[in-house]
Amino acid sequence: MEKRWIRKPVPEPATVRQLADALRVNEAIISLLCQREVSSFEDARAYFRPVLHELPNPLRMRDMDRAVARLVRALHEGERVLVFGDYDVDGTTSVAVVYSYLLPLFGPERIDYYIPDRYQEGYGVSETGIDYAAQHGYALIIALDCGVKSVDKVTYATTRGVDFIICDHHLPGQELPPAVAVLDPKRTDCEYPYKELSGCGVGFKLMQALGEHLGLDEEPLHELLDLLAVSIAADIVPITGENRILAYHGLRLLNDPQRPQRPGLDALRELAGMGVNELNITSLVFGFAPRINAAGRMGDAKRSVAMLLAQTKKEAKEKAGVVDQTNQERRGFDTSTTKEALQMIEDDAGLRTASATVLFKQDWHKGVVGIVASRCLDKYYRPTIILTASNDGKATGSARSVVGFDVHEAIGECADLLDQFGGHMYAAGLTMPVENVPAFREKFERIVAGRIQPEQLIPPVDIDCVLKLSDVTPAFFNLLRQMEPFGPGNSNPVFESRNVYIVRHSARIVGNSHLKLTLTQDGHCTIDAIGFGLGEYHERIMQGEPFSVCYTVEMNEFRGVKSLQLRLKDIRWEE
Incomplete structure (x- = not known):
């Protein structure tokens, strides 16, 4: 899928110089800090070493x-x-x-x-x-x-x-x-x-x-x-x-090995297969959150609270097992519903070319419609609404949106067809009489098509700064790690490197569609990279042309050996 590369503005040179004089670290790190509104030594201290006594009253x-x-x-x-x-x-x-x-x-x-x-x-x-x-x-x-x-x-x-x-x-x-x-x-x-x-x-x-x-x-x-x-x-x-x-x-x-861990979270960690790996925001989002959420999506959320409050490892393991089983059930519904939803789009020429996706099926599980909406958005990248029938015979569901498009506002313009709705710019919930679904689909499509900009239907990649591959060193990575925790508002930095090549015969497809390769730049620096879902680029890469990559930097461990690796977000050839 084509992506929009959005390069963040370069910070003012005077601000960069001022902070560089105070910190004396890599220029790229200085640029990243300035983008995060860190402009002085005191700002940097608060950023790198947050302290609890600075919490507001x-x-x-x-x-x-x-x-x-x-x-x-x-x-x-x-x-x-x-x-x-x-x-x-x-x-x-x-x-x-x-x-x-x-x-x-x-x-x-x-x-x-x-x-x-x-x-x-x-x-x-x-x-x-x-x-x-x-x-x-x-x-x-x-x-x-x-x-x-x-x-x-x-x-x-x-x-x-x-x-x-x-x-x-x-x-x-x-x-x-x-x-x-x-x-x-x-x-x-x-x-x-x-x-x-x-x-x-x-x-x-x-x-x-x-x-x-x-x-x-x-x-x-x-x-x-x-x-x-x-x-x-x-x-x-x-x-x-x-x-x-x-x-x-x-x-x-x-992540404190000297502290006895909360039994419920420790049990979740084990079920998520994280072992002794250091936890970060991403691992909590993808390892812990789905399991805790599943109890509420599929039935009784008190089970999650009971797990979090467990006082012993035995009790926690027992309750976490129930929560994990619920998550397995949720994943089953998630997978089957996503497959059905994507097939519905593929089988309908009108849906394939629409500006928005609105799908309804009577027997989809209400607890997974939000997840399925996100999955469909990942595939087709357009405002998406997934609906199913509720216990009272209404059509109810969840909406997800693309960057820059207010799906809540668009749904609000269809209020005459709805019983209720709520949410915010990128996610919303709604309920309507089942018989109103066709009219709603038609009206919502008309509103989206008339308002959404063509570029909003192309997923963006925000790039922090341009970097040479030779700058990606263990010392540089250690500085990046000190910028954690990463998440919204403090995202894991994305870098762009230009005029890179593959090391001969290094590019290969792994899994179903992932691209594994070794990159070089200026003929004297090599580094491994992986691009999940980027297998479509393999054939052209093998032709030997130079290209640009955007990526995050991570530490990969294989058979006990650690090495730096680029996680590619996209690849582009300059025309």
Whole structure:
């Protein structure tokens, strides 16, 4: 598939010189830092060595004082507290963090957790959950990763004598729920300096504020940063500012061989086949998150929380096994549904040439439609909506979009055909009467076709800077490693090298379509490279023409031997 190479602007020479004088490191590293708005020695120190004492004061968050006061009252007056979380990774890790921190304070008789059933109760705060709290004597619910738009539900809770503290990070609506406290840095009236916390991050700030109010030692709270790092990775929030500090220290905990690891996460690590390999944001996204998510997608997300809270290796292994089995079931549905969806496109000339993909099938599993939408987008790279039938006979599904196109806005223009929809620019959910699907497909296609730019249908590759292959040394790689954790807002640098050749006879196809080769430049430097899914270039590469590559740098280990390797993102011949 053709890709757009987008070269980031070269930093101002004066800024580069100033930082180079302060740091005295490789020029490419200086350029990368400037692109990340690191322009002084102090900026660099904070970037390379994030420290927990630089976390913003939690009391700067709107309503935090009220939330702490309500929790202290519950603690002193013997009230029962229910920790309520969404069923995805962010929600379940939020529950694990807050429940773990409050358990020693309240005791097991006065605190419990609740995850709504995805299919019976839907997303977020539910009347069923509120009724459960009222019936079991819980005077206070702490809602995590949900609730900021639950005006009706929280109003209902007041009639049942149940108070709410909401810890959310989604955009609020025009009206806030009548909760005791609504903690959300995205509130327009909230002056908290960092706006991109995960839901788990907001819950962590509440626990931080409570601990400071009670004069508690910080160590028990900091021991929960491993769970928070999983949340940050899985929820794809920016790895900048406060999130970078939290993720950095959470990963340090996960990779500390001297620290007893959390049994549930250790069991996940084993199931994901990661062994003693160092964990990073990517391994949490692809190794941990799908397994934790699977319980919510396929049934009961409380199983994931129980695994995260397990106290012994035996208990954790048992619960992780159940979660992993659920993930295997999810993968089965994912694979079969993706195959069906791609075949539907291939078999329909109109769908093959459309500007958008909208597919509906009655019996697809609701828990995998978002994943399948992403798979179809990877293949055809255009706004994609995958729909299936819900229990109430409606068509319901998920949307995913390409860079620069607001799928939420486009869906909103079809609101006359929908029962409800929500989400953001690149991902959304929607529900409609089944009979409206054909009309919706036609209208959505017309809107996308009229608005999307041709270049938006070509996947972009953002390139940080041009590099000579001779610059890719172990010392250079060690400096790159110190820029971790990588993720949104602090991406793994992508480099471009021009006029490279293959070392004779080194290019070959491995697996189904992957390209393995050794590159040289200027005739005196060689380095191995692999391009996943780039096998289509093999024939032309073998002709011996010079070409350009864009890539990330990684350490490859084979039979106990480590060596630097380029992971190719694309190959281009200059015309």
